[in-house]
Amino acid sequence: MxxxxxxxxxxxxxxxxxxxxxxxxxxxxxxxxxxxxxxxxxxxxxxxxxxxxxxxxxxxxxxxxxxxxxxxxxxxxxxxxxxxxxxxxxxxxxxxxxxxxxxxxxxxxxxxxxxxxxxxxxxxxxxxxxxxxxxxxxxxxxxxxxxxCFQLNTIYLQRNNLAGKIPEELGSLPKLEKLGLCNNHLTGEIPPSLGNLSSLTTFSATFNDLEGSIPNEMGRLKSLNSFAVGVNRLSGIIPPSLFNITSLSSLVFAANQLSGSLPDNIFFTLPNLQAFLLQRVDMGGNKFVGQVPTNLGNLQSILRLKFEFNNLGSNSSNDLLFLTSLTNCSNLQIFSITRNNFAGVLPDSVANFSTGLIRLYMGGNEITGIIPAAMENLVNLIDLQLEENLFTGFIPSQFGKLQKLQSLILSYNQLSGQIPSSIGNLTQFSRVLLSGNKLEGSIPSSIRNCQHLYAVQIAENRLSGELPEEVLGLTSLSKVLNLAFNSFTGHLPTEVGKLKNVNTLDISENNLSGEIPETIGGCLSLEYLYMQGNFFQGTIPSSLASLKGLQYLDLSRNNLSGQIPKDLQEIPYLQYLNLSFNDLEGEVPERGVFTNASALSLIGNNKLCGGVPELGLPKCPTKLLKKVKSHTLKLVVAIACVVPTLLSILIFFLIRRMRKSRTKPSVAPLEMNHLLKVSYKDLYQGTDGFSCSNLIGSGGFSSVYKGFLPQVQTPVAVKVLNLEQTGAIKSFMAECNSLGSIRHRNLVKLVTCCSSLDYKTNAFKALIFEYMGNGSLEKWLHPCAEGEDQKRSLNLLQRLNIAIDVASALHYLHDLCGKPIIHCDLKPSNVLLDDDMVAHVSDFGLAKLFSINSNLSLSQISTTRINGTVGYVAPGN
Structure with a gap:
């Protein structure tokens, strides 16, 4: 063209x-x-x-x-x-x-x-x-x-308030690798369509309200590395196909309603399987029954294996045969079969478990036989719990070679013989619980070497002799010393006063005699004191009134005489007092715990009189005479005192006015009076009704919520005290007293506090702090990888800066603030990190002000009370 x-x-x-x-x-x-x-x-x-x-x-x-x-x-x-x-x-x-x-x-x-x-x-x-x-x-x-969005490979929605079902359409995302849904309010079933996600490596849906069964289609996910569905309401059996996935490293099914038995070929149905990478299996808190497969030993990479709180085992002698296979698991660190139906003799092969084993839990079964002495081979063991079984024989003296052992729980077995003196070699010991056995003899004096012990319970045994001073000299004891229901004799040593930190002291139901030493008033942290069922005599020591935190006191069934010390009515938190079946006499006080007849027992003391009418005691003979004399004296006193009193008042106000004119107005000693005013309504609305979705954490005395207040531009942490918990009010007062007048860049800042009534007219107390965006140091040092892609880590410089921050805070508390303050519970979970990774020491619920007299030596300086997590070690799991 x-x-x-x-x-x-x-x-x-x-x-x-x-x-x-x-x-x-x-x-x-x-x-x-x-x-x-x-x-x-x-x-x-x-x-x-x-x-x-x-x-x-x-x-x-x-x-x-x-x-x-x-x-x-x-x-x-x-x-x-x-x-x-x-x-x-x-x-x-x-x-x-x-x-x-x-x-x-x-x-x-x-x-x-x-x-x-x-x-x-x-x-x-x-x-x-x-x-x-x-x-x-x-x-x-x-x-x-x-x-x-067909290109999506990662969806992280965890820790929100999402509700409704998991959309079936998610199964159409061909490139999806990671799906994080945990800590929401999701309901319904796990969609079978998720089995189409051939690239999926992580599926995490823990802490939701999912129900139904786990779809068998999930077994098609050949790239799956982590599958976590714990803490839901799932039921039915675990699909066998799920155990064919050789790429799995973490399986979490804990706290559901799963049932059925564990198949014999669990994890091993693939004929070409050579190296299995599974590291974590948690099936605790379900309804599994039957026997545990005997071929678990092929899981050579397993780190944690938990079957606790199920119905596994059949109370037969063959229940524990599977333990021998676990000797091949050379990396095993944590193993738990607590609270099942296992019976039979504990095989000696348990001593051949991995030397890296740090926690071994077998309590709450019906295991028989002796405790293998060869368990001394488990040299890295930190926690050994064999309580509530049928073990017989002696406590192996070879346990003294477990130098890293911190917790030994053998309570409620049928162990006999003496407590081995080798226990003194366990210098890292923090807890020993041996109650409910048939142990004889006395507590070995070598226990004095265990300077980190915070709990000793050896009640309900056949121990005899005098109470060893070595035990009463363990100043580290902060939780409990329980020696009840034994046959101890002799006097209560004056060294009992050294237990300044102990919370509970129980020496009841023994054969102790003599007077109760006045030094018992030195146990300043006592909340529970049980001394009933002995032969104590003499008067009730008035020093008991110095135990300001005391809540329960039982001195019944002794030979005590004399009057009830009136100072006992001044103990502010005393909720229960039992003085029955003694030989007490005189007038019963009428204030404090003595006003509540239901909290007071005085029967078996026929010489008592007076008190509140509900006690039904006779009136004291001298009381009527005193009443007649008082009417006569009132007129004389009124005439003799009215004129001097008026003159004294006039002179007082004149002097006060003259002084006031010469001095400047004083500043309030505490800044608590100038804190921001907030109401219960403000806190209720700012936390969405204290919604679980805003819950940051909880502890013994309180729960902490993330909140928003209209008076504050930044988020706050609202610490709500559980006033039903013993010691909560003291914790509230301790934090107010500690934080109300101190300021430091490395101490958590108290924004304000609230003491009011909730919508049900119940007492309500809360502390409001600055919100720390990066959470606690605990979560950085020991992140919980519940199927999530955890990227938290601290480099050397950050660790050094955090250590310096904490040291600066302690230096200020001990040396620079007006009155020295002892924190008493310093641990990673009580160190919070702000957005700039600056460390702030928090939780002063156990803090105590130092009482210092310039005329005293350093050894005589003491706190008003010390408590906390003595011997605390950050968890390995």
Whole structure:
């Protein structure tokens, strides 16, 4: 075909026109896309109501949006590809305009305080690969449109308030590798469609309300590394196909309602299996029955194996045959079969377990025979618990070679003989529980070497002789010393006063005699004192009144005489007092615990009189005479005192006014009076009704919630005291007294406190602190990998800085503040890290002020009370 010259030029011009039109259109489209991105980001900014770190200060017209904090753009097209605002304490919601950032590949908004629902508009982000919104307060359901993002390989939604079911459509994401759903309120069943995710390596759905059975289709996930569904309501059997996945390293089924027996070929149905990588199996807290397979020894990489709290075993002699196979598990560190139906003799082969074994739990079964002395080979054992079985024979003296042993629990067996003196070699000992056996003799004096002991319970045995001074001299005892129901004789040594830290002292039901020493008033931390069922005589020592934290006191069934010390009525927390069946006489006090007849027992003391009418005691003979005399004296006293009294009052006010005119107004000694005023309503609304989703943690005395107060711009931690727990009020007062007047950059800041009534008119007490975004040091040192991709780690410099921060706080408390303060419970879980990884010492619930007299020597200085986790060692699991 031939073209004329004119046609040729026309054709060329047309091509040029089309070229410029197309490219101009692309330029215009590119410009329009960038404007869309900028508008979407500004809309996202509008949805954030609080930005404590000023992240959005750079989000303005002075900078191109590609240079805004947290934003990354592609080099060629200048479109937003990454939005990373992790751990910035942001409040607000996720704007639906985020769906207009069509080039987004990464969204990381984890560890903030975002609320509201996850917008459905995320389904427009067809390039999205990673989506992190874990550790927020998001609610609603998992957006169904999220399943349209076919490039997704990671979805982390854990630790939010999400409800509803797991969408079946998630099974259509071909590239999905990690799915984190734990710590939400998800319901329904695990969708069988998840078995289509051939690339899935991590599935974590612990701490939800899932029900139904585990789909058999999950066994098709040949790349699965971690499968965690603990703490749900799952039932039925575990699909055998799940045990065919050779890539698994962690299986967590604990605390469900799973049932059935464990198949004999568990984990080993693949004929070509050579190296199994499974490291953690936790099947505790279910309803499994039957025998444990005898071929578990092939799990050579296993670290933790837990079958506790099930119905395994059949109370037969063959129940423990599987233990021998575990000698092949050379990496085993933790093994537990506590609370099952295992019987039979504990085989000697248990002594050939991995030398790396640190925790061995077999309590609550019906295991018989003797405890193998060869267990001395388990040289790294820290915790050995064999309680509530049928063991006989002696406690092996070879246990003295377990130099790292900290906890030995052999209670309620049928052990006999003496406590071996080799126990004194266990210098790391913190807890020894031997109650409920047939042990004889006395406690070996070598126990004085165990200077880290905080709990000793050897009750209900056949021990005799005098109470050893070595035990009473263990100043480390902070929890309990229980020697009840034995046959100890002689006097209670005066050394009992050295137990300044012990919480519970029980020497009841023995044959002790003599007087109760006044030194018992030195046990300043005592809350429970049981001395009943002995032959103590003499008077009740008045020094008992110095035990201000005492709650239960039982001196019944002794030979005590004399009057009841009136100072006992001044013990503020005393809830129960039993003085029955003694030979007490005189007037019964009428204040404190003596006002509550149901909390007081005085029967068997026929010489007592007076007291509150509910006691039904006769009136004291001298009381009527005193009443007659008092009427006569009242007139004389009134006349003799009224004039001097008026003059004294007048002189007092004149002197006070003169002094006031010469001095400046004083500042309140404590800053507690100037703290922010908050009500129960403020705290209730700021924590969503103390919702579980805002629960940070809980302990013996309290629960801590993340909250938001209208008077405070930043999040706060609300510590709600459990007033039904013994000692909670003292914990509240201790923290108020300790933190009310001190300030230091490495101490957690007390924002305010609240003492009020809740909506049910119950007493309510709470402390409000600054919120620490990075949680406790405990979680950094020992992260819990419940199927999650844990990335927390501390480098050497961070560890050094944290150590310096903690040391600075202690230096201030001990040497620089007005009155020295002893923390009493310093451990990693009580060290909190802020957003800049600065350490703050917290939890002063056990703190005590130092009482110092300049005329005393250092050895005579003492605290008003010391308690806490004595001998604490961070857990290995």
């Amino acid at each position: 031939k073209f004329s010259k004119r046609s040729f030029y026309t054709f060329v011009c047309l091509q040029v026109f089309l070229f410029f039109s197309i490219n101009l259109g692309c330029l215009q489209a590119g410009a329009s896309g960038r404007e869309t991105d900028e508008l979407a980001l500004l809309k996202f900014k509008q949805g954030i109501t609080s930005d404590p770190h000023g992240i959005f200060n750079s989000w303005n017209d002075s900078l191109h949006f590609c240079h805004w904090t947290g934003i990354t753009c592609g080099r060629s097209h200048q479109r937003v590809t990454s939005l990373v605002l992790e751990g910035q304490n942001l409040f607000g919601s996720v704007s639906p305009y985020i769906g207009n950032l069509s080039f987004l590949r990464l969204i990381n908004l984890q560890n903030n305080s975002l609320r509201g629902e996850i917008p459905q508009q995320l389904g427009k982000l067809f390039r999205l690969q990673k989506f992190f919104v874990n550790n927020n307060s998001l609610n609603g359901t998992i957006p169904l449109n999220l399943t349209r």
